[in-house]
Amino acid sequence: MNLVKMKNVTKKYGSGHTLTQALFPTNFELQEGEFAAIIGPSGSGKTTFLTTLGNLQTPTSGQIIIKNKDTTQMNEKEKTTLRFKEFGFILQASNLIPFLNIQEQLDLIDRLDKSNSKKMNREELLDLLDLKKVLKSYPKDLSGGERQRAAIARALYNNPSIILADEPTASLDTERAHQVVDLLARIAHEYNRGVIMITHDMRLLDKVDQVYTMQDGKLSRRNALEYD
Numbered sequence: 001m002n003l004v005k006m007k008n009v010t011k012k013y014g015s016g017h018t019l020t021q022a023l024f025p026t027n028f029e030l031q032e033g034e035f036a037a038i039i040g041p042s043g044s045g046k047t048t049f050l051t052t053l054g055n056l057q058t059p060t061s062g063q064i065i066i067k068n069k070d071t072t073q074m075n076e077k078e079k080t081t082l083r084f085k086e087f088g089f090i091l092q093a094s095n096l097i098p099f100l101n102i103q104e105q106l107d108l109i110d111r112l113d114k115s116n117s118k119k120m121n122r123e124e125l126l127d128l129l130d131l132k133k134v135l136k137s138y139p140k141d142l143s144g145g146e147r148q149r150a151a152i153a154r155a156l157y158n159n160p161s162i163i164l165a166d167e168p169t170a171s172l173d174t175e176r177a178h179q180v181v182d183l184l185a186r187i188a189h190e191y192n193r194g195v196i197m198i199t200h201d202m203r204l205l206d207k208v209d210q211v212y213t214m215q216d217g218k219l220s221r222r223n224a225l226e227y228d
Contacts, residue, residue: 001067003162003194004030004053009062011045011052022048024217025062030162035188035195037205040214046198047166049214053196054087054164055079067161084113088155090165095151096139102150103135106157113158120159129153129183145176152180156187163187165197169204181207 011023022045030036038046051057053064055071064071066086071079089095096105106122113119126132129149139147148168155163165184169177181197185207188195197208205211211222 001032002029003032003067004028005063005065006053007063007065009052009059009064011048011057012060022217023052023059026219028053028212028219030194030196032161032194033188033192034210035185035197035208036210036212037208038196038198038212038214038219039200039202039205042200044214045217045219046214048217049219050164050166050196050198054089054162055083056089084158086161088158088160088163090148090151090155090163090168095154096147098139101136101138102131102153105150105154109154109157118159120157122157125153125156144171145173145179148172148176148180149183152183161193163193163195165195167198167200169199169201174203177201177204 006026006028008025008027009023010021010025013020013022026049038049040046048057052059055064055066059072062072066082069082071082074082083089097108100108110119126135129152131146131149131153134142134146134150137146139150142150152168163184168184169180172180181204184195184197187193188209197204199205213220213222
């Protein structure tokens with residue numbers, strides 16, 4: 001199934017002399033069970049691409065179709081519902097709430113979900129991410145790897161179809177970084193989710209299915225075999 005389709009999507013900031021085109025006309029598709037990576041230098045438009053795709057920003061022009069629904073025709077309330085149900089965000093700024101322990105972070109999602117949608121099995125998720133021993137810990141008491149795994153758990157718990165990960169291995173050592181990428185690959189391939197990962201680390205591309213390069217706001221597809 002086609003999870004994401006972007007048609008000629010652009011994003012501009014400012015106007016007149018201050019006009020900046022962060023994203024040139026972009027076409028992109030993501031299928032169920034696909035793990036895609038976006039690489040490129042800082043400031044090239046990778047995060048703009050990800051946040052626009054995830055409906056955290058409104059595109060200047062073009063269409064973003066999520067599971068056959070045109071999000072450019074949605075109002076803000078509909079977009080909020082879509083983000084909550086269909087997307088899991090793993091952003092550079094941790095999405096963990098500092099004054100809640102790990103268990104409470106997941107409890108909060110249960111309370112916010114008025115539709116009682118089907119969640120991932122909590123026990124299975126905590127086992128998968130090796131978090132059971134730190135359930136009662138607060139974000140400030142976790143190691144970098146534990147904090148990242150907890151952020152991933154929070155992103156996945158709502159059982160999203162699409163996971164958007166912006167530099168999910170930043171500040172992790174090499175071993176932990178490979179573990180996180182292995183996990184994202186497993187989520188895509190075994191749980192049939194769509195995963196998009198932004199990374200600057202070329203060593204982490206051996207598990208992805210598609211590699212794209214972002215350069216000056218222009219997205220181009222590469223051959224993933226080049227990075228094996």
